[in-house]
Amino acid sequence: AQGRLWGGRFAGGPADAMFALSVSTHFDWRLARHDLAGSRAHAKALASAGLLTDDELAAMLAGIDALEADVVSGAYTAAATDEDVHGSLERGLIERVGPELGGRLRAGRSRNDQIATLIRLYLRDELRVVAEGVQLVVVALYEQARTHLGAPMPGRTHLQSAQPVLLSHHLLAHAWPLLRDFGRIQDLDRRLAFSPYGSAALAGTSLGLDPELVAAELGFNGSVPNSIDGTAARDLVAEAAFVLAMIGVDLSRIAEEVILWSTVEFGFVTLDDAWSTGSSIMPQKKNPDVAELARGKAGRLIGNLTGLLATLKGLPLAYNRDLQEDKEPVFDSLDQLRVVLPAMAGMIETLTFHTDRMAELAPRGFSLATDVADWLVRQRVPFAQAHEISGAAVRYCEARGMELTDLTAADLPSIDERLTPEVLSVLSVAGSIASRNARGGTAQAAVEQQLREVNDAIDSI
Numbered sequence: 004a005q006g007r008l009w010g011g012r013f014a015g016g017p018a019d020a021m022f023a024l025s026v027s028t029h030f031d032w033r034l035a036r037h038d039l040a041g042s043r044a045h046a047k048a049l050a051s052a053g054l055l056t057d058d059e060l061a062a063m064l065a066g067i068d069a070l071e072a073d074v075v076s077g078a079y080t081a082a083a084t085d086e087d088v089h090g091s092l093e094r095g096l097i098e099r100v101g102p103e104l105g106g107r108l109r110a111g112r113s114r115n116d117q118i119a120t121l122i123r124l125y126l127r128d129e130l131r132v133v134a135e136g137v138q139l140v141v142v143a144l145y146e147q148a149r150t151h152l153g154a155p156m157p158g159r160t161h162l163q164s165a166q167p168v169l170l171s172h173h174l175l176a177h178a179w180p181l182l183r184d185f186g187r188i189q190d191l192d193r194r195l196a197f198s199p200y201g202s203a204a205l206a207g208t209s210l211g212l213d214p215e216l217v218a219a220e221l222g223f224n225g226s227v228p229n230s231i232d233g234t235a236a237r238d239l240v241a242e243a244a245f246v247l248a249m250i251g252v253d254l255s256r257i258a259e260e261v262i263l264w265s266t267v268e269f270g271f272v273t274l275d276d277a278w279s280t281g282s283s284i285m286p287q288k289k290n291p292d293v294a295e296l297a298r299g300k301a302g303r304l305i306g307n308l309t310g311l312l313a314t315l316k317g318l319p320l321a322y323n324r325d326l327q328e329d330k331e332p333v334f335d336s337l338d339q340l341r342v343v344l345p346a347m348a349g350m351i352e353t354l355t356f357h358t359d360r361m362a363e364l365a366p367r368g369f370s371l372a373t374d375v376a377d378w379l380v381r382q383r384v385p386f387a388q389a390h391e392i393s394g395a396a397v398r399y400c401e402a403r404g405m406e407l408t409d410l411t412a413a414d415l416p417s418i419d420e421r422l423t424p425e426v427l428s429v430l431s432v433a434g435s436i437a438s439r440n441a442r443g444g445t446a447q448a449a450v451e452q453q454l455r456e457v458n459d460a461i462d463s464i
């Protein structure tokens with residue numbers, strides 16, 4: 004049958020249910036242009052090995068160009084009888100250049116090295132798009148941090164009031180993981196940059212074809228050193244699924260905070276109308292759907308990664324048809340992030356922060372207790388005792404329904420004689436924040452330094 008790449012040893016075609024299981028054109032068609040790029044490179048390798056004349060090569064390349072134009076315009080699509088993108092495009096080429104020439108292209112290659120190469124080419128291209136989406140989110144965080152540089156907020160651990168921090172410091176704390184994700188994409192690209200073309204089915208090619216030539220044609224840094232590994236390995240696809248899942252998880256942590264912050268109880272942010280939704284029944288509602296969908300999709304991305312790892316576990320070398328199952332999970336993760344990243348960027352860049360409310364809450368929950376202890380340490384009190392004394396001050400305030408910032412000189416002697424009125428000078432959010440001025444701390448100068456570093460990192464994406 005047309006589009007079937009085998010048949011000589013078979014008396015008949017596949018059963019309908021067999022074909023329905025086998026067919027992959029509905030998801031691997033997105034690799035068509037990469038497949039055609041591989042075919043061009045392979046045709047050149049055939050010519051340089053003397054297996055195509057110059058005229059044949061020219062006719063072959065013209066046929067591939069014509070086919071590509073039809074694929075791009077949609078004039079050529081997979082037929083119901085095509086099993087996968089590779090077989091379909093061979094059929095399309097044969098229809099354009101005839102069976103005599105078109106039938107020569109498959110020499111020395113297998114769908115096994117073809118697909119292993121195409122998925123790397125495709126991932127290299129797509130991960131660049133993901134990197135741009137990551138950049139959008141980092142820029143949105145950076146701009147909000149810059150705008151609100153000196154504004155304080157309650158910093159939390161265990162979601163409990165901990166110490167005051169700058170809102171800008173907190174926002175940049177979400178930028179750094181995303182910048183590391185970008186670094187992961189760069190690292191992965193270095194590993195993806197080797198072409199399996201020439202590995203053929205598993206043992207390598209016997210026709211004098213040069214894998215390095217094909218690799219260079221396709222923009223790889225070189226060809227793989229082992230043809231079995233080249234066709235059987237999918238660790239790089241799994242690594243891509245991991246990086247994508249990690250991005251999803253990092254976005255989800257931002258999303259969770261935006262969801263909390265936009266509640267009446269927190270009241271830290273208001274979402275822009277364009278980046279939120281209403282309720283069909285409750286007229287007052289403004290829901291953080293972007294954040295919720297991002298948080299939900301993270302679960303899906305994790306599922307794609309774990310599903311793929313489960314598929315790979317225990318597969319013997321070399322190619323097994325199970326490997327066809329690598330594509331849909333990673334394609335889905337890419338597709339999800341393509342829509343999630345710009346939406347998250349839009350939501351973040353249009354958030355209105357209620358900095359007065361955040362400033363009001365920053366000293367609450369005894370968040371300056373550590374500053375009291377640190378002040379005592381500067382008076383030469385051992386920290387363990389300082390911790391006890393500051394804790395006693397908290398207990399004193401809690402019993403009287405007051406905050407540490409409500410303490411006056413008259414309160415201090417009954418807490419501990421080492422608390423002299425000078426301690427009241429450190430009981431301010433601004434003082435607490437300013438005192439954390441070492442590299443990486445929340446003092447404004449340290450955050451300004453961070454902003455410069457984030458800006459440089461953004462430019463490198």
Ligand code: ARG
Nearest residue numbers: 027087114115118324326327
């Ligand atoms: N559609 C296959 C895949 O995605 C291509 C390789 C098929 N190779 C084979 N020997 N059946 O893995």
